[in-house]
Amino acid sequence: MPTPDPAPLVVYGPASRAYDFGPGHPFTPRRFGPGIDLLRELGAEFASFAAPAPVADEVLATVHTRRFLASVSRLSDYPELADDESVTDEDTPPFYGMRDAGATVVGGTLLAMDEILAGRRLHAFHPGGGLHHGFPSRATGFCVFNDVAVAIRRARDEGHRVLYVDVDVHHGDGVEQIFWNDPLVQTVSLHESGLSLFPGTGWVEDRGGLGAEGSAVNIPLEPGTSDASWLEVLGSVVPAVAAAFRPTLLVTLNGADGHALDPLAHLGLTTVAFARAARLLDGVAHRHAGGRWLATGGGGYDVYRAVPRNWALVWLAQAHRDVPVATPQAWRARWAAEAEGHRSGPPSALMLDPDGTARPEAASVAAANRATAAAALDHTLRVLAERHRR
Numbered sequence: 001m002p003t004p005d006p007a008p009l010v011v012y013g014p015a016s017r018a019y020d021f022g023p024g025h026p027f028t029p030r031r032f033g034p035g036i037d038l039l040r041e042l043g044a045e046f047a048s049f050a051a052p053a054p055v056a057d058e059v060l061a062t063v064h065t066r067r068f069l070a071s072v073s074r075l076s077d078y079p080e081l082a083d084d085e086s087v088t089d090e091d092t093p094p095f096y097g098m099r100d101a102g103a104t105v106v107g108g109t110l111l112a113m114d115e116i117l118a119g120r121r122l123h124a125f126h127p128g129g130g131l132h133h134g135f136p137s138r139a140t141g142f143c144v145f146n147d148v149a150v151a152i153r154r155a156r157d158e159g160h161r162v163l164y165v166d167v168d169v170h171h172g173d174g175v176e177q178i179f180w181n182d183p184l185v186q187t188v189s190l191h192e193s194g195l196s197l198f199p200g201t202g203w204v205e206d207r208g209g210l211g212a213e214g215s216a217v218n219i220p221l222e223p224g225t226s227d228a229s230w231l232e233v234l235g236s237v238v239p240a241v242a243a244a245f246r247p248t249l250l251v252t253l254n255g256a257d258g259h260a261l262d263p264l265a266h267l268g269l270t271t272v273a274f275a276r277a278a279r280l281l282d283g284v285a286h287r288h289a290g291g292r293w294l295a296t297g298g299g300g301y302d303v304y305r306a307v308p309r310n311w312a313l314v315w316l317a318q319a320h321r322d323v324p325v326a327t328p329q330a331w332r333a334r335w336a337a338e339a340e341g342h343r344s345g346p347p348s349a350l351m352l353d354p355d356g357t358a359r360p361e362a363a364s365v366a367a368a369n370r371a372t373a374a375a376a377l378d379h380t381l382r383v384l385a386e387r388h389r390r
């Protein structure tokens with residue numbers, strides 16, 4: 001085995017921007033401007049970047065049906081053919097070149113995974129990856145192909161036990177379903193409750209299929225959840241599941257859409273929670289998974305404030321560097337005008353949001369979240385302990 005490079009790999013290139021549903025769509029490639037620029041300003045070296053390229057249909061077919069792949073290729077050439085019978089939904093409209101753009105996202109996450117599997121890197125980060133709503137034969141929730149599932153399948157086929165932790169504000173439904181019956185892939189999703197948010201699934205009682213009971217953990221959180229109880233839930237569930245499951249590799253989806261400023265969801269998180277989560281996941285990777293950690297960016301729709309700082313906090317945790325107090329002045333200056341042009345507040349001056357950024361959560365919210373986490377954890381730990389005894 002080669003000695004792993006201590007610098008985390010960052011997957012990003014010009015082709016990353018091709019995944020674009022058009023003007024006005026919230027999942028915009030504009031995110032890469034301030035996001036990647038902030039990583040560079042904080043010290044991510046050019047040599048640590050690798051550019052993604054599209055993968056072949058054979059690779060996509062490890063999680064998607066051939067019929068779906070053919071439909072996506074057709075829509076990619078003729079987006080105007082989309083109709084009610086289509087494999088896409090209203091939020092995930094076909095666009096010209098969609099097949100290669102989606103296959104490039106998969107290529108990026110696989111590139112990161114292959115570096116880790118080959119032992120060349122311990123940590124890798126693909127900000128443009130994390131399309132967790134991709135299903136075997138359906139594109140939904142801004143997600144065409146499920147890059148995380150393709151990468152997890154490759155690791156699993158090479159004999160790894162994969163722990164997947166999804167802290168995006170939306171339920172990681174596609175990944176969960178693809179590995180529903182697979183006891184070698186443990187999924188954990190913290191998300192806003194399906195009662196108030198897309199995709200409307202991910203209940204605490206959903207725990208994995210026959211033969212893989214306990215291999216899915218779902219923590220639906222109350223709207224209004226803020227840092228304190230989100231971190232309490234994360235800290236009580238993830239290290240305990242990792243200790244019980246004994247992964248050899250960690251894959252995470254670090255969405256920024258739980259942030260209080262996010263326009264699409266109703267949690268009240270700040271970058272303090274994102275920073276602590278990234279450190280906790282780094283600790284879990286080193287303590288339980290030989291240090292192997294692939295992170296993806298997932299969702300996040302506050303382009304100039306929440307997303308770039310979240311990506312930076314993931315990268316800083318992977319680089320084992322301290323979080324600076326302020327964001328670089330040059331970075332703020334470069335993106336201020338564009339932010340204003342898109343009716344956003346200015347790029348944030350502080351890396352960590354100060355107290356008072358989010359409304360404090362109600363005691364009832366914290367109590368409900370605590371009970372949900374306890375119920376999910378209790379069951380999983382029991383099942384995993386039993387599985388190890390057999």
Ligand SMILES: [Zn+2]
Pocket residue numbers: 123282285286291317318320
């Ligand atoms: Zn580390």
